[in-house]
Amino acid sequence: MDNQFLLSLIVGISVGGAAGYLGSLMLSRRMALVAGPLGHLTLPGIALGLMYGFDVSLGAFPFVIFGIVLIWLFEMRTKLPMEALTAVVFASGVAITFLFLPIEQAEATLVGDISKVRFGEAIISVVLALLLFLVVKKIYSKIVLINISEELALSEGINIKKYNLIYLGSIALIVALGVKMVGGLLTAALVAIPASAARNLSGNLAQYAFGAMVIGIISSFLGIFFFKLTGFPAGPLIILASTLIFLISLISITFRK
Amino acid sequence: MEKKFILKVRNLNVRLDHQSIIENLSFEVKRGDTLTILGPNGAGKSVLLKTLLGLISYRGEIEWAKAIKIGYVPQRLPFIKDIPLSIKDFFDLKRSPEKETEAVLTSVRFREDFLRKKIGDLSSGQFQRVLIAWGLVRNPQILLFDEPTTGVDVSAEETIYNLLAKLKGERDLTILLVTHDLSIVYKFSTDVICLNRQPICYGPPQEVLTPESLQRLYGGEVGYYQHKH
Numbered sequence: 001m002d003n004q005f006l007l008s009l010i011v012g013i014s015v016g017g018a019a020g021y022l023g024s025l026m027l028s029r030r031m032a033l034v035a036g037p038l039g040h041l042t043l044p045g046i047a048l049g050l051m052y053g054f055d056v057s058l059g060a061f062p063f064v065i066f067g068i069v070l071i072w073l074f075e076m077r078t079k080l081p082m083e084a085l086t087a088v089v090f091a092s093g094v095a096i097t098f099l100f101l102p103i104e105q106a107e108a109t110l111v112g113d114i115s116k117v118r119f120g121e122a123i124i125s126v127v128l129a130l131l132l133f134l135v136v137k138k139i140y141s142k143i144v145l146i147n148i149s150e151e152l153a154l155s156e157g158i159n160i161k162k163y164n165l166i167y168l169g170s171i172a173l174i175v176a177l178g179v180k181m182v183g184g185l186l187t188a189a190l191v192a193i194p195a196s197a198a199r200n201l202s203g204n205l206a207q208y209a210f211g212a213m214v215i216g217i218i219s220s221f222l223g224i225f226f227f228k229l230t231g232f233p234a235g236p237l238i239i240l241a242s243t244l245i246f247l248i249s250l251i252s253i254t255f256r257k
Numbered sequence: 258m259e260k261k262f263i264l265k266v267r268n269l270n271v272r273l274d275h276q277s278i279i280e281n282l283s284f285e286v287k288r289g290d291t292l293t294i295l296g297p298n299g300a301g302k303s304v305l306l307k308t309l310l311g312l313i314s315y316r317g318e319i320e321w322a323k324a325i326k327i328g329y330v331p332q333r334l335p336f337i338k339d340i341p342l343s344i345k346d347f348f349d350l351k352r353s354p355e356k357e358t359e360a361v362l363t364s365v366r367f368r369e370d371f372l373r374k375k376i377g378d379l380s381s382g383q384f385q386r387v388l389i390a391w392g393l394v395r396n397p398q399i400l401l402f403d404e405p406t407t408g409v410d411v412s413a414e415e416t417i418y419n420l421l422a423k424l425k426g427e428r429d430l431t432i433l434l435v436t437h438d439l440s441i442v443y444k445f446s447t448d449v450i451c452l453n454r455q456p457i458c459y460g461p462p463q464e465v466l467t468p469e470s471l472q473r474l475y476g477g478e479v480g481y482y483q484h485k486h
Contacts, residue, residue: 024340027339027340028339028340141349141350144340144342144350145350147339147340148334148337148342148350149331149334150312151307151310151312151329151331152329152331152334152391154310154311154312155310155327155328155329155401156351199340199341202341203341203343203373203375204341204342204343204345204346204373204375205340205341205342205343205346205349206346207341208340208341
């Protein structure tokens with residue numbers, strides 16, 4: 001097994017696991033939808049990273065933060081549904097990118113490229129993914145309660161603004177890490193699909209959260225493994241692997257009923 | 258001996274979206290009281306509870322007893338179907354020890370094996386009882402109830418109020434109850450506030466619920482009857 005492959009695998013597994021775990025929080029309150037537009041908005045950042053040779057996550061991060069601030073401001077000012085707002089952000093990201101993105105960079109921008117990840121980048125990604133996991137674990141039950149009812153959360157003395165900020169920050173980080181793996185187009189799937197599959201398979205919160213993480217890890221492993229075998233880009237393969245697990249989970253539901 | 262104060266409210270004013278919702282409301286709650294907030298729909302009852310909880314900004318004074326533990330049972334929660342949440346998970350969100358959760362569930366007449374059931378699979382009456390139990394864990398001194406029987410069928414409604422009376426006896430609870438149901442007031446409360454944006458009456462129900470005050474509260478839509486016990 002060569003080192004580059006191993007490096008890709010380690011990054012893929014840690015980011016995929018963290019994305020699945022965080023995704024299990026995002027399924028409620030329809031936040032999973034938000035990751036899509038944010039992913040698209042990172043496209044200019046990824047393109048810049050590729051054109052000037054720096055880490056695409058680094059390029060993506062300011063754009064995600066910008067997108068989150070934008071969505072947050074829109075929501076506060078206009079009270080439009082979150083979906084409508086994200087659509088605005090979504091389209092702008094793609095439009096800006098295609099103004100200046102060289103066509104030979106398009107594939108890596110849109111569907112990611114984890115095959116050439118460097119050692120330093122890999123270490124940073126893994127550390128950030130682990131950190132993200134710990135932060136999400138810490139805020140998990142509070143965010144679940146906030147998602148169920150902000151009033152109940154407040155009556156429990158939970159500082160909603162603080163936890164929402166940490167939560168949005170976590171989403172920003174996972175999008176920035178995710179785009180390296182699956183590109184700007186597929187980031188939403190990285191968080192949404194493992195959680196959806198886990199939801200079909202689990203009977204309580206612990207199974208669900210843990211299940212989403214495990215499905216994220218397995219999908220990343222399978223995707224990168226099949227990339228090695230077939231040479232197709234890893235990003236789409238990771239997403240397809242999780243889709244396959246989702247389909248299996250659907251079958252399991254049908255049989256249970 | 259004078260009973261201890263749990264809550265004092267003075268000259269409370271709440272505005273939402275440039276509209277005055279509550280005007281010049283003052284009242285007090287003592288330990289062991291059951292205070293009912295009575296009024297028609299849109300009178301500001303739920304807003305009052307939320308303001309007391311600190312969810313809505315206001316002018317005036319709200320003074321809670323020091324280190325008070327408040328339990329809150331909201332009017333209605335959307336059904337939790339997005340995520341697989343068992344009843345045990347729901348109580349874990351409040352860090353309720355399993356033994357206490359079991360005890361509280363028993364006191365709202367659930368069997369212990371209910372813990373593993375998914376919240377999304379409950380009937381609305383069962384869900385409401387779960388919410389009441391949730392408000393009760395970790396021993397609150399005061400419970401705030403917002404129309405606890407909304408969307409619950411009549412037999413379940415009676416169960417819930419009888420349950421409240423029973424729990425109050427067992428646990429030395431103070432209760433603040435929002436309702437638009439007059440019969441509840443006579444059955445359960447020591448005091449009543451009639452609220453239709455402005456306070457219309459305040460005091461023991463047998464004294465202050467006169468035909469005139471009810472006429473002012475409901476604008477003549479409600480037939481008047483007084484329970485004799």
